[in-house]
Amino acid sequence: MVETGGPDTGLGVGDHVVLSFDSCGRCRSCLGAAPAYCDSFASLNLFGGRKENATRFTDAAGIALAPRWFGQSSFAEYAIVPARNAVRVNSSLPIELLGPLGCGFLTGAGAVFTSFGAGPGDTIAVFGAGAVGLAAVMAATAAGALTVAVDRHPERLALAERLGASPLHAASAGLPERIRQLTGSGAQYALDTTGSARLINDALRALRPTGHLGLVARLHTALPLEPGTLDRGRRISHICEGTRCRDC
Incomplete structure (x- = not known):
């Protein structure tokens, strides 16, 4: 100042x-x-x-x-x-x-710490390992959560692994099933930073019952949801700048 x-x-x-x-x-x-x-x-x-x-x-x-x-x-x-x-x-x-x-760190880390309120023993899948996604990975690691990072760039996945996440390529066959295997019964939280309809549906399928998917990327097309992805208490919400709100 x-x-x-x-x-x-x-x-x-x-x-x-x-x-x-x-x-x-x-x-x-x-x-x-x-x-x-x-x-x-x-x-x-x-x-x-x-x-x-x-x-x-x-x-x-x-x-x-x-x-x-x-x-x-x-x-x-x-x-x-x-x-x-x-x-x-x-x-x-x-x-x-x-x-x-x-901005970027506030969005990713804020989603983990504030919107999700993640802590030790929680499981988080982060889709997209750019600046926002890696901020979420760092926050999840600091919070003691088990974290999976999904991206299509090997160098980003390598960095996410260094920061404490288990890396998965976005094109992996059976991606939701692999995330569920790594997280036990599925991720309690998922954060999408990509805006990809395919990955958003994968994220929903990777959630455990009552799991929460947060979206931070702007969607530029319609988002068709596959049948059953919101069954058993699973939910999806938009998160802006990692804000805590009653509806998140």
């Missing part, structure tokens, strides 16, 4: 912070401790909107700009942000490693 202003923010000059997404702080979702589902999420984070009646940034020609991508101007050297999405961190920690925690 190089400067603060307005009412007491709880932050001070010199503080080290990690920047997350913005939210209005007033809608039902925000007041219900689910700011990732804020009514104004898109306008505040994707389209340069601001809930304050503040002066707009303009270019040299006076044309209004749309700054504050993801509520923080992610690619700027300096950013003007509300206190809501600035989280103080210990100044002894390497800030260059903490920077990515605000």
